[in-house]
Amino acid sequence: MNQNPKPAESGYAAVNGLQMYYEVYGQGKPLVLLHGSFMTIPLNWKAIIPLLAKNRKVIAPEMQGHGRTRDIPREFSYEAMADDVSGLLQHLQIDQADILGYSMGGGVAFQMGVRHPEQVRRLVVVSAPYAHNGWWPDTEASFATFTPDMFHDTPIRAEYDKFGNDPAHFPEFVKKVVSIDLKPYNWFSEVKTIKAPIFLAMGDADGVRYEHALELFRAKGGGKQGDLHGLPPSRLAILPGTTHIGMIQRTDWLIPMITDFLDSDLKSTPPTF
Secondary structure (H helix, E strand, O other): OOOOOOOOEEEEEEEOOEEEEEEEEOOOEEEEEEOOOOOOHHHHHOOOHHHHOOOEEEEEEOOOOOOOOOOOOOOOOHHHHHHHHHHHHHHOOOOOEEEEEEOHHHHHHHHHHHHOHHHEEEEEEEOOOOEHHHEOHHHHHHHHHOOHHHHOOOHHHHHHHHOOOOHHHHHHHHHHHHHOOOOOOEOHHHHOOOOOOEEEEEEEEOOEOHHHHHHHHHHOOOOOOHHHHOOOOOEEEEEEEEEOHHHHHOHHHHHHHHHHHHHOOOOOOOOOO
C-alpha cells in the first residue's frame, strides 16, 4: 500500500472568503473526507486515502485555518465549515457525495446533513457527538485546558509550520479551534431527521459516550432485531480496544465497515428461513 499517495488533482477553491485547499484521489462515486481538530490531510488520512481511493473519487479538503487553508477573520463553527464544504462541492461540480467526518470533521458532517441535505448521499461519522454533552464529562472538561504549549514538538505543530502558516498566529489558531467545543450545542432534533443513512463509528475507549450514540441510532431506526424487522438504513459500530485517536489507525477494521455501508443497497427486508 502506498503510504505517500499523490493526488490526481489539487488546488484552492474560493468559498465564503476562504481559499480552501483540497486534494482529489481516485475515480468513482465521490467521497469527501473531513479531518479532525488541528489535523491536515496527511496527518488524518495518509493511511486511509489509498484504501478508499481504490474505487472511489476521494476529495480531501483542509478546513479553515488548518494546513494550507489560511485562516480568515471569522469565528470557527461547525455550521460555517459545513457551508465551506458545500461550496467546495459546487466548485468541483459535484451534485451529491458521501461524507466521512472524523472528530471535528464528524460535527461538520452532521451539519452537512442538516444544512445541505441535497448534497449528501450517506454520512459516516467517526468519533464525534451531535451535542456538546455527547463527550464523556472529563473529555468535555479537558477542552478548556488546551494550550499552545501542549503542541510543542508534535506533528501538529510541525505541520502547521511546514505549510507556511505564521508561527506567531499559532496560539490564536489553538484558541479558535477549541472555541467550537466550549460553547453548548445540541443538534439532536435536526440530526435525527436527516434523510441520509448515517453510519456512527466509535471506539470503546473513545471520548464519545455510548448512550449518546445509541440515542441517535435508535432515532434512525436501530434498536430492533433485524431478523424480525429488517436492517435499518443507518448503522452503529463500537470498535473494541480502540481510543479516539486510535480510530483512524484501525484501518483493517474500519475501512471494510465503511465501504460495506457505502456500497450496500440498504434493503430493510427481513431474511427468509
